[in-house]
Amino acid sequence: MEFMQALRQRWSNADSLVCVGLDPEPAKFPARFGSDPDAVFAFCRAIVDATAGHACAFKPQIAHFAALGAEDALTRLIAHIHAAHPGIPVILDAKRGDIGSTARHYAAEAFDRYAADAVTANPYLGRDSVQPFLDRADRGVVILCRTSNPGAADLQDLPVQAAGGTQRPLYQHVAETIARDWNGHGNCALVVGATWPEQLREVRAIVGDMPFLVPGVGAQGGDVEAVVRNARTADGTGLMVSSSRAILYASQGDDFADAAAAAAQALKEQVNRYR
Numbered sequence: 001m002e003f004m005q006a007l008r009q010r011w012s013n014a015d016s017l018v019c020v021g022l023d024p025e026p027a028k029f030p031a032r033f034g035s036d037p038d039a040v041f042a043f044c045r046a047i048v049d050a051t052a053g054h055a056c057a058f059k060p061q062i063a064h065f066a067a068l069g070a071e072d073a074l075t076r077l078i079a080h081i082h083a084a085h086p087g088i089p090v091i092l093d094a095k096r097g098d099i100g101s102t103a104r105h106y107a108a109e110a111f112d113r114y115a116a117d118a119v120t121a122n123p124y125l126g127r128d129s130v131q132p133f134l135d136r137a138d139r140g141v142v143i144l145c146r147t148s149n150p151g152a153a154d155l156q157d158l159p160v161q162a163a164g165g166t167q168r169p170l171y172q173h174v175a176e177t178i179a180r181d182w183n184g185h186g187n188c189a190l191v192v193g194a195t196w197p198e199q200l201r202e203v204r205a206i207v208g209d210m211p212f213l214v215p216g217v218g219a220q221g222g223d224v225e226a227v228v229r230n231a232r233t234a235d236g237t238g239l240m241v242s243s244s245r246a247i248l249y250a251s252q253g254d255d256f257a258d259a260a261a262a263a264a265q266a267l268k269e270q271v272n273r274y275r
């Protein structure tokens, strides 16, 4: 099933706008995983199975696997999600983007090697650097627009000249360019951080109903109510509100999976109160 179709079905069927981020950090795993040589996979699988009922998507972060030499665990984890929880799309968070000939390999990595339904991409190198992802009409391309981190303003807020001669911040130009020129297959989404509610409102006004991936609630302190009120679409969807650490490490005891499920459910219910 196409990424956008799967996401919309999931919003509706699971009544959830919550994306569960999978950012394994073995030092934070419960003690019981200490001697398990396959701890990364076993931990993440337990989280996936516990939280699936509350998730509109899963988002494994590639560096958290690659830094551990755990690419095989990532492959098996995504295969497990597809087999055990069909219909829940997987967004590979890799923030890719490079000259076209290299970007083609990044697209093959995300979509063919890892079988991800969508990938995060960096627009900084321009359209040709994202084209190999855009060309895969059945997959999602989730493009950085206004990121959640404190330094987001350093470059993303720099004023640029708009068509009519007016000035506006670069992230707004990125949003409009993607909505107008890059989204021919309707497979684009934007990353806008939960830590910037005003910018969420501004980007929503520019791009209509395009889905947003919104990281930054939970560990980064984003305000869920402000996110949902400012960035939901008219039908009360349009968001993948993503949380990693606050769900994954809700407990470091033997109840970690139950605690993760409770954290995902609580976020789902909090989001649903305002949409």
Ligand SMILES: O=C(O)c1cc(=O)[nH]c(=O)n1[C@@H]1O[C@H](COP(=O)(O)O)[C@@H](O)[C@H]1O
Pocket (backbone or CB within 6 Å): 021, 023, 061, 093, 095, 120, 146, 147, 148, 149, 191, 192, 193, 215, 216, 217, 218, 219, 220, 242, 243, 244, 245, 246
């Ligand atoms: O693309 C992302 O997912 C992303 C974009 C962004 O602007 N901010 C951001 O935090 N992320 C990712 O979202 C996750 C946030 O993790 P938590 O702060 O633990 O919920 C990490 O995997 C980040 O790499």
